[in-house]
Amino acid sequence: MSSVYSEPSPAAPTSRHTLAVIVDNEPGVLARIAGLFSGRGYNIESLTVSETEHEKHLSRITIVTTGTEAEIEQIKAQLARLVPVHRVRDLSDEGPAIERELVLLKVVGQGDQRVEALRLAQAFGARTLDATLSSFIFEFTGALEDVERFIGIMADCGLVEVSRTGVAAMSRGAEAM
Structure with a gap:
C-alpha cells in the first residue's frame, strides 16, 4: 500500500478589518450580532455601540475583527441579512479610516x-x-x-x-x- 504525500496548502492570509454597522436600537440586537460571531468561531477584537440617530432610534456598532478575505466577506453578508441591520460597511476596504x-x-x-x-x-x-x-x-x-x-x-x-x-x-x- 503506497501513500501519496502532499504538502499542506498554505493558510490564506488574514487581515484586520473595521466594520461599521447601522442597526435599529432595540433590545437583543447586540446579542444577535455577538451570537453570529461566536456561533461561527469568529473573534471580535473590539466592539463599540452607541445610539447615533436618536429620532430614528438607530445605533452604530463598530466591530474590529480579523480573518481571511473569504471570512470577512461571509461576516459582512451574514450581518447584512440580520433583520435589524440597515447597513454594513467595511471601513478597511475604503482606505485608511x-x-x-x-x-x-x-x-x-x-x-x-x-x-x-x-x-x-x-x-x-x-x-x-x-x-x-x-x-x-x-x-x-x-x-x-x-x-x-x-x-x-x-x-x-x-x-x-x-x-x-x-x-x-x-x-x-x-x-x-
Whole structure:
C-alpha cells in the first residue's frame, strides 16, 4: 500500500478589518450580532455601540475583527441579512479610516516612579483625571498603536488597571454611512 504525500496548502492570509454597522436600537440586537460571531468561531477584537440617530432610534456598532478575505466577506453578508441591520460597511476596504480609542489607566507608585509616570503621561499628551499621594488616573485618546505604546510604557511605571473604550472609526471623505 503506497501513500501519496502532499504538502499542506498554505493558510490564506488574514487581515484586520473595521466594520461599521447601522442597526435599529432595540433590545437583543447586540446579542444577535455577538451570537453570529461566536456561533461561527469568529473573534471580535473590539466592539463599540452607541445610539447615533436618536429620532430614528438607530445605533452604530463598530466591530474590529480579523480573518481571511473569504471570512470577512461571509461576516459582512451574514450581518447584512440580520433583520435589524440597515447597513454594513467595511471601513478597511475604503482606505485608511480614522480610528481612535480612549483608555483610562491607573498607575500606583512612590518617589521617582511617580514622577516618571507623570512625565511620560505629559509627553504623550494624556490628561490627569485623578491624583492621590500614591496613584494617578490618566486619560489618553489616540490611534490604536499609540494607545498600545502608552499602555506598554506605563507598565514600567506601576500600571495596575486599564479600561479601554474600544475602537471608534469613521471613513475619510465626504461620504456618510
